[in-house]
Structures are given as structure tokens and as C-alpha cells.
Amino acid sequence: MRPPEATADARAEDTHSLTGQRKLVGDEGVWFFISADISMFALFFLLFMVERYKAAALFEQSRRLLDPALGVLNTLILLSSSWLVALAVHSARAGQREAVRRYLTLGMLVGAGFAVTKIYEYWHKISSGITLLTNDFFMFYFALTGLHFLHFAVGMGVLAVCLAKSRSDAMDEHFVVWIESSGCYWHMVDLLWIVLFPMLYLLHAA
């Protein structure tokens, strides 16, 4: 095992092979999971677009009941949280424990804003009498955003574990792979929202 102070240089060397091609960031198993997960979501996007084709007027009428400003806010929250987590990964490679902890804490705090906005949005819809059973559009809206929210909650848990590990674990190769893998999962939560938001909120019928 390398001493922490040697981690940054060693990691910089490790991320490039002799052929000049960069090695994978994080654990390969996480990439298999990410690939399977985003493929599953692609299938859900296909189902949504097929149903939208069959009932364009209903989907347009229902879509207008959503608030795009909240969607934009949630996008900015997740993007900023992702950036802070990417900075934590960068700091871990440099063996900067305090910076890792600071960026992870900030990333989680900013990320928590997504939960606040989403819970407000669900509460607003449900208190207006709009539920999963209202129509096909809202079945997709609650199912897709609910599944995404589940991914978000798991991501927050994973980041919390990273934060706990950053207190006691050595800033070594093992920790770097751990935080890189966690970061990649968190970025996947971000990119799924980047697609879900325009698809649900902004597909304006001409």
C-alpha cells in the first residue's frame, strides 16, 4: 500500500496506461451496474414516448400542470452537487482529507435540496388531487420520478458512507477507487434527471 503523500502522483501515473489511453475511473463492477441501470431507464423513456404518441392531447394537458421552474431548480441543484462530489474525488487523489470531507459535506447539503423540492412538488400534486392513478401521464410522472428519487436516496446513503470512511480510512488507492465509484453513481443520478426533466416537463405539443 502506498503512503498517502504518494497517492496523488501515483494515481496520476496509474490513470494512464503505456498506450496513452486512460484507465477506467472507479470500479468496473459499478460501470456494469450503471450501464444496466441507464439501459433500463432508456426502456422506460421508450414506453413513455409510445404512450405519449397514443395520447398526445392528454399528455400535453397534464404536462402543463407541472412547474418547469422547479425542474430547472432541481437540475441546478443536482449539477452543483455533482460538481462538488467531483471536486471531492479530485481532492482524494491528492490525499487532501479535509478537502474531501468539505466537498462531500457540501455535495450532500446541496443535494438534499433536491429532496426538499421534490417532496414539495409531490405534496403539491397530491394535495391537488393528482396521484399515480389520475391518468397515464401522471402514472409515468410518479413512477419515473419516484424511481429516480429512490436512486437519489441510495446515492445520498453512498455519499454518507464515503464521508464516514473519509474520517478514518487512509487516503490510499482503495479509498480513491471507492470514492470514484460512488461519484460515478452520483453523476448517473444527475444525468438521468437531465433526460427526465425535459421529457416530462418540456415536450410541448405544437
Add this chain to the structure above:
Amino acid sequence: MSALFALPITRAWLALVIATLMVFALVENDAPARLATVAIVLIASFKVRLVFLYFMELASGAMPWRLVAEIWMGAVTLLIVGAYLITPA
């Protein structure tokens, strides 16, 4: 602070925030609906690519995962734009 802004991940984040604000401007300004909607989906596709390449660090290789990411992004964009355009208004 300047070192922070020199990082590719920070420049990517700034580009992502600007792209998101552009989407908000398109929504708020009542741009022609069909054109604006296609633009919004293409901007989303650009944002997904930035996340894959810079936050998930696939920019300089890491095959076959880079290929998986590019194919996924292309397929999802084509699906949403294609289905949107063929759906009767």
C-alpha cells in the same frame, strides 16, 4: 480559487449551468414550440455528454464504457426527438 476554476470539471459545471439557464430562457420566452422543444432536448443531450465525459471522466478513453455512454446518449436523443416529431400535434 483560480486553481479551482482551471479544473476541467469546474469549466464543465459552468457550461452545464449556462446550458440549463438557456433552457429556462427558451421555456420562459415562448419560443416557437416545436423548434424550441427540439433545441431543449438537444441541449439536454449535450449536457448528458458533458457529465459522461468530464464528471464521469470518460473523455480520454476508457473503452468500452465510453462507447456505451455515446451509444446510449445517441439512442435516447434520437428516440425522444424522433418520437416527438412524429407525434401528431
